[in-house]
Amino acid sequence: MTLPLTDIVARMRRMLSQPSRLRGALAVSVGAGLIEGLALAALLPAISSLASDDAVWGLRIGGWVAVLAVLSVASFAVNYFAARRMYDAALDFLRSIHRLVGDQVAKQPLGWFARPISGALSRLVSTELMMAGEILAHMLGPLASRGTAAAVIVIAAWVWNPLLGLVLTVAAPVFVGITLGSTALLRRGREMHEPSEIALADSIVEFAQCQGALRSTGHSADFAPLAADMEAASKAKKSALWMETGGLLLSGAATQGIVVALIVTAGSLAVDGVLEPIPAVAFIGLALRFTLTLSVITDSAMALESRRPLLDQLDEVLTARPLPEPNEPAVLGAPGSIVLDNVGFTYEGSAEPALQNISLTVPPGKMVAIVGPSGSGKTTLAKLIARFYDADQGTVAVGGASVAEQTTEQLMSQLSMVFQDAYLFDGTLWSNIAVGRPEASDAEILEAAESAGVTEVAGRLSDGWDTGVGEGGRALSGGERQRVSLARALLKQAPIVLLDEATSALDVENEAHVVHAVEQLRRTATVVVIAHRLDTVVSADTIVSLDESGRLEAVGDHDELLAAGGTYASFWQRLRSSQGWRVAD
Template structure:
């Protein structure tokens, strides 16, 4: 049931408020139905001229109506507070779900999905109890109360109405399912369109060099067109379903009128009661039709709840009940095979990165260098084999221990649209401003700050767009320094940097080495040469050679050839710049 599913995502306070609100709604609807039923004996007493009885019935109607007004007022007041509490609960549960998801889940762009849930979806669901369920409950409970009361006045008219109840219920459920399917498809299209628009905005520097009519333009246009088509389909299917439901409700009125006419012709019904009951029957078809219109809103809210259920159902990485403690921070791979759900990128890979030393990972593109760092950071668990830190398998340490112990610095550095200082500060929010600046200075971020008018309080732009790639990486290295984690993973990627930034990033790496286990996907010759251990991958998921720089050069194998090629290429670059 939709209400039960909503309450599952509510905090205890929000749950109490929603239950209280709906309870008052139910009481108000029942009192409304009773008030209208009391009009039947009131009209009959007026019809026969019994004024004494009329006064009694009028007082009863007035008292019931007053109770209805009071219950409606309480439902309204509690409803507004409940909507705020439900919104807070949904956003909190969404946030908890997002931070507990394995990092691998975010490997594809989920911006549109999360944005939709956090904005329109959560807002719509939070207002549903007050704006939709309240009217649906009133639309069915008040007429239901009248229908039950009709049996006390004329069972034949009541039975005629009762016969139509299953048909109306089936029609309502069909309407909800039909609109729900349409909204689910529309929700997927909206998420895809959001992803494309965000991607289009982020890639503007590259797209402007491609000119108009690029593939990105076509992808955005296609996504928006698909969203438009899905929305148009939702309107058409929803409109036809609502019209059919309204027809079923009107059919019940027709049945009531026909039965009433036969009873009147046969003289077997009190005319005053017949007129009053027919008026009530016609009057209470209107809220049922209105409830049918709003039934689509429940289906739309169900789509959001379904999305939250899907997030909750995403498999999490196993966590230990009692996390182990590593003996040191050396890293070991034992027979690791991993392939992102497809062909293995790493095959039966085994090596050791000694504690307190720097291990460089080199090899051809696509050989699994970055994958190794992601397995150490526990973005994934291996399909086969074990990754250990300090002699303890990573699953026995748990994600929280890994997050505290490991500071990753990857190529795709993301900075928040905030100040330079705050982007470094998130590495350790407990430190003072002076301590943050000191760590950032060690990563040479002070040189970036010196050229900006606002200094440390200069904003970096969305994703760090106001800074160059090398400058963004310096900020990321400063975060790692500030975190002071014993293990640092660095996807150096200095091959894409200008010579000035390459030198500065190299010096920042030297600053981060002290007393840390450093695993570097190395491109810079100085980094490779000064590493304590070098792991050279073979491009087929395994290791071709491993050892120190001097040992591998002396062996005269694949690494020695790789080194000579890099040195010659670097020498050519230096000659070219001269």
Template structure:
């Protein structure tokens, strides 16, 4: 996950050298103290010689630590840069349906605070942990030279310490599994609460949003439960460290009393033992720190290992440009075992035609358009665009054929003109203004304080829902894609601008194939073909308006109800 593996190797190597130097410096205290107390030579050097050795080791250790910190920070920054790039690339390769999952809170945490905390693994944990391991190894080796029995005690304490540390880490990991899911839910609820302020305030519920309150309570409760497990792990690790200290002091004292070890060297070794257990404690803290960051690494791994929809390496040759066809399509959002939204659905949209999808809510109209744009893959059957199955086309090739105007329009935090221009790179100002005129965006620009250069805000919050959709229609006009998928949501468009919508649809059908989820009488009546869906996702019938009206049945009842509803007027009495 780093772009410079040699840099990581260098950082690890310098950490090892730093740990070895620290271990040698601590080990040198044994003969240095003994030489100072006895005024004799130890291991060939007197007091002055050992002071020089300690001074040299101190200088080398200082220089090595400075380099270690620099190189470990470089690795951490490289890791952050690489992860941002990898996550961005992976997200860009996911099918559009992947983003319908509750990912907003999770992704925002991942690429902000969690990612910074993960980067601290390299900056503050890995290097020190490697250094402390090297220090402990040097101390064990020196202890064997100093006194084999003491070396044996230190050696035996290491596997015991490892076993206890593994157990403590397991308890901390268990604590993470307890509270992490509820924290993810809490993050999602916070994002939801912020995004739905308009609805909540209109209902007088902005101060008592139950889902957020429940999520906060669940997160607090799970955090308390997790705290018991994590605290137990830390206490277990601490008890073992203190136990090792007691054993080492007891053994050293026993040797001194028995006369096997002189008092001064025994005191020096006790000091070394304290440093050894301090080193083991630092190692345990490093391992615990890594465990607390495991959920972050797991969440990053979940994104990086998410499987995108398979696609070929090269574009396919389109045999019927502008055509759309579904052949026996069955699909459910929960997978093949769930209740299907579409059942054995087949329909053809000839090139250059306008086909209207009509049917009750939940009949799968929007799902049809999402399958065409490959938000998901069908469980059975085939979806063809341009005469070729969408599964045989690259994402770029498929998207180049489609313009999508759905109900959930998103505008970028940029100018009004830039949001239209995003439809096609290189579009001229004249093309942008012409599309804007057809879609009714010119009137929007005229009322905004800075006209075309007005910033529309994140998501287009400076505009109404109907205005955002008109901007999206202008994008489709600018893109000039051969196929347009349109969800004509009446809730987002007022009567005053209905003429602009009708003009936009007429302009689109002159140059493109239009598949529209139709709600307006004019759009339905003018369609070349109307496909009527049942509430269980089947095709009940299709034909022109006159043909379906002549046949009677469901379409006639649907048309009459819609005509009656759209004939309502508000009057004064």
């Protein structure tokens, strides 16, 4: 089992911009502990000199008082300096860890963010990060200082009376062993309840997000999954509470037990005449201070153990491995083209492949519509082109070079992506379009906005282009957010556009603007669209039909695929039938 100090110090050092700060701070803390231990040890000869009115170790009581005064002033000064150094290290940690996490997040492929990590990252770099900083500000220093003081007290006891030194020497490892057992119980308790709490948090989020469906079915007050997870979390927490309480009781009982044992030992030695009464009383006082020091060590160890999950989360982020990429950009021999050669891909944790043996060539300047049943891998195909993930087999090439041979910056410069969940930054309407190409002129931004129908949106808003859209664009409707996203793509003027059309849920006005923007895009770029509309499917230069197993079933234009029958013909028939639906009066 690893002591918290050795394990956590190594972790914290990796997260500092200047690891020497931590080494220096711990060195000063050790110095503070050394002075404190010497001051406590000096009580033994000082009390003996006071009681006997004789010189002890060459000093009378006046000399020992002077020694204690000097040590007291030195202890204050060094403890203050140690606290300052530990706070300096904590502030360095807070500055450094934001940069380390930010740099690491920026290196991860886009597929990494498909996991439920956004909320965890948000907590990690805010309140939880401050809690991790407390390890340096309030925990490691006292642990190092008190540990050193305890060691000095044991050594002084050996010098004063070997028998008393032996008593303290035996007590120390017993105490350390019990402390390790206590922290193990705390860790076990945390492991028991954390999974159920995570599941409960997920259920609460789901309960909040699906209120519309729950209320429409009359189940807003009795969501069974939430109730089950609450029950499971309650049971796990109760079991964990007993385990953690056992750890705390064991630690507290150990401290008090050692106090009683030391007092009984000193009293017995005094009664038997082995130890003079005054030194025995002095030793009892020293023993009480020794056990108080051990108690501080226990509290610090427990506090460190409670912070271990935060360090585990930080390690998970900092050790995440980004997709490999070259140091230099690749040579692009066919700008605007896309080639997939025998591509296969399976999501992590899934038993079934999302795509199998996909071979496809998209020439520059063409529009390709991808169709297929739900779960056929349409969005996955687009994400492989953007290198959200690396294909498990085969090659994905963009612009005439494999995406794996291109730097992230080079690949992203060739692509504009407009997916269903269009995200807007918490800024103005104007700035959310301008982010597509920051160096663009006002005229170019206005032209892109006009083509995507955003000008009409700005005209309806109270502050026009300066209207704040809110975090995620919540101040706008879904269709309006998609218009802004399309305006970005138009402004960027990338040679390739990946578009999840998703117009089936849009009203007529928004749909018309989206269709117009798509027509604008296909004039200047290669467009790969996950098609949902009849007009888009028919007008595409090439239609790619995927079957439900993620295989390429057919490639051709509308007439060719319709004549061939199969999945595409069925898809087309369903689309035509659904377009004829009307709500009856």
